[in-house]
Structure formats: structure tokens, C-alpha cells
Amino acid sequence: MNVTFSAPQLETERLIPRAPQLDDFDVFADFYASPRAHFVGGPLSRELTWRNLALEAGHWVLKGFGRWALVEKATHQTVGIVGLWHPEGFPENELGWDLFECATGKGYATEAAKAARNHAYNILGWTTLISMIDPENTPSMRVAERLGAAYDKDFTHERFGMMQIWRHPGPQDL
Amino acid sequence: MxxxxxxxxxxxxxxxxxxxxxxxxxxxxxxLILRAPRVTDFETYAEIACSSRGAYFGGPMSREDAWADFASMTGNWLLHGHGVWTIGAAAGPAGFVLLGFEPGDQEPELGFMLTQTSEGQRIAFEAAQAVLHHARTALGWDTLVSYIDPENRRALRLAQRLGGLLDGRVAESLVYRYPREVL
Structure with missing residues (x-):
């Protein structure tokens, strides 16, 4: 038997956002084992990466929103995961972006995050959204700035320590 | 908290x-009704996984780990087409039954996690039998296993009652194999 899920469709110019799936695992494992994952709770073993990938998928079923795996239209490669979720220990729903090594510097995070934010405001009816950023993760802050978000306050995460809350403009300010 | x-x-x-x-x-x-997990079932999962009852499957877990575990068992549905069911009983959720397949597993496994108060009523047996049948008829499987901590006597007895046969070890766990005849 087959259980077929589709995440809500997002329109972006260069990416196809879709629900995370099994064949994303290897590219996820490479990313979360790499030093680039330092700012997002890594580096992680394959076992913990599996749990994270499954968690991202399960989040859709439990909460009705989640993060989309991003497939690059040009190459059909999975290049990252961006979207709406509520990881344990975060104070509210987050717009989060993890872009894999091969796909940085192209504005993909901004492109996908904009589409995900539109989904939050236009379809889910949310009125505010944050992004949690490691204080040393300046590339991520640049993405937040490009999205029009601004530093709001510090937040101490039980496991990750000090993080910055960046708040996005609300639907009326976009 | x-x-x-x-x-x-x-x-x-x-x-x-x-x-x-x-x-x-x-x-x-x-x-029983075995149904899709919901956020509101997490309280029951935390009750099991964060207590000494979780010791046989990687616990007792912090509430954070239990949440990640619960969400990932749910996500297994998207990754593999099988996953965790909440066991709905007359008195509310009695626990969970799982067709899982994660790193460390050699093949798909049947798991069962019950609340303390739901024990002794053959609830796990009834739920597990339905899931074995689902594995055969809906998924087309010929066999599957349970990985069981050698000290988890209740689970060992349950696997035997379900028709499981001891089939070696993987790491610390005993492997109980359910042959096609009992699916």
C-alpha cells in the first residue's frame, strides 16, 4: 500500500519545494555531518540525521505545516530545507532555512523563505513569524535582512545556548 | 514542563x-481503533517514554527527545509508508504500536509501547495482531521482526504469544521473527 503526501505547493522561480522524502537522506546526512551544520545543531551522526529527517516529515502530519525540501529545478538535486516549523524548545513558530554547501550564494534561502512566509500569512493566517539565528551565523542574518526581518531579542535555548530572535515583517507590512 | x-x-x-x-x-x-498520531497523543507518549517504561527503547527520555522520537515515528509514514499508530481504547489512548525501520534496524520491526494502566488487558496483543495482519495484507510483507531488550519480559512474552520465534541477536537486542503464517 502507498501513502502519498503532498506538501502545499509553493511557487518559486528556481526551486521545487516538496515534502521531505526517503531519498533525501544521503544528502541530508552529508550536510548534517559537515561543519556547515554547526549553526543548526550539528554536526550529527547518520542516526541522528535520520531522526531529524523523519521528524521534519512527521511535523507535517502532527502540525499541518513543516519545512519543504528544496529541489533545484536546474539539476533536480535536493539542495536544502526551508519552511515553517516549531522545533522543541523554540518559543514560537519559526521560519527556518538550511541550505546545503552546493547551493549557497545563489539567493535560494531568500527565494524559498519568501514563498514559505507567504504561505504562513496568506494560507495559514498567521500574523507574525520569527527566525532563530546563532549569534555567529552572519550569513543567516544577511538572509534575514534580505527578507526584511530585524533583530528582536536574545533567547537562551536549553540546548543550543544563546540565540537571536529575528522578527519578520507582519502580513500588513509586506 | x-x-x-x-x-x-x-x-x-x-x-x-x-x-x-x-x-x-x-x-x-x-x-481498539489504531489511528494516526495527533499532537494531543504526545502527552501519552511522554508518559511512557520519559518514565522507567521507556528504558527498554532508549529511555527514560527527556521530554525533548521524546518529542523528537514521537515526531520521527510519525514521519516514518512519509518516508516509508508505514509508521506509528495511536492505540485508541475506550478510556483514551492506551499506547502506540509501530511498524518502524530506522538506522540500526536490519529490517522493518513491530514495536509496542503501552501505558502502565493499559497493561494486563491484552491490548498490546490485540493491536499487534492487527498490525501484523496489515503488514501481510496491505504491505505484502512475508515476515518482520521485533527487537526486544532481553530484560523486557512482558515484551518477550507478547512476541511469543504473537507467534514470534527467537532468531538471534542484533547488538543488545533479541530478534523475534514473525513468520508468514502468523501475519
């Missing part, structure tokens, strides 16, 4: 969650 993420979704998100949950198979037995 509860995490903010345990708050059930509202509005359009709640509707979309329900539409995904409705895609998962529901199995009915004489006394």
Missing part, C-alpha cells in the same frame, strides 16, 4: 494536519 511546540495546531494548519492524518490507514479491532 511542556514545550510550546506541543500546542495543537489551529485553523488552516489544523485542517491540513487532519487531511494528512486521514490518509493513514485506520485499523479497527474488537476493542
Amino acid at each position: 511542556k514545550f510550546a511546540c506541543e500546542t495543537p495546531p489551529t485553523g488552516a494548519a489544523a485542517q491540513f494536519a487532519a487531511s494528512l492524518q486521514n490518509k493513514l490507514p485506520t485499523l479497527a479491532t474488537d476493542r
